[in-house]
Amino acid sequence: AQSVTQPDIHITVSEGASLELRCNYSYGATPYLFWYVQSPGQGLQLLLKYFSGDTLVQGIKGFEAEFKRSQSSFNLRKPSVHWSDAAEYFCAVGVGEEYGNKLVFGAGTILRVKS
């Protein structure tokens, strides 16, 4: 079945360390790919998106993500994590008419930052 998988439910990193959050999808064609962030008690905010072209995309707050077609992955990275990055991160995939023309979210990864 088609799905969006974020294999890590929780990740804890030290402040200043690098971060990588994983996302894999199982839709056939290259979909629209997004990363959103949700701070406690807030709605979701778009970090970055990929449609086509350069497979490394830059987003807000120093985040970047790399699309790898061969692995059906769109992993989120940050070179140096700040305490304010503690939040929940959602990968989302926009799929076309053959899959119902919808945006499908992964289950989310909770990031904890330790000082």
Place this chain on the structure above:
Amino acid sequence: NAGVTQTPKFRILKIGQSMTLQCTQDMNHNYMYWYRQDPGMGLKLIYYSVGAGITDKGEVPNGYNVSRSTTEDFPLRLELAAPSQTSVYFCASSYGGVSEKLFFGSGTQLSVL
């Protein structure tokens, strides 16, 4: 700019009660969505609308109804509330479809007891 505004922020309902979650946006977006968020499950689409007068079911529509009489407003109605509807509800809007950025409201935390 207000963006997407949801009310109320919190609500407790008794089983069998009804309520309407309000959502309004001031960005003149055509597309509006209702999601529910349950721990460890991500966001599930309840209903969506591509314009005034047009609504359609998402992944989990049972127990809910919507209407879209204006571009700005997209209320979600819960009839005969059940404990399974305890969740956080988010309204979102976008200019276009699945390729567009979503703008989210701050959510409504609903408990059905």
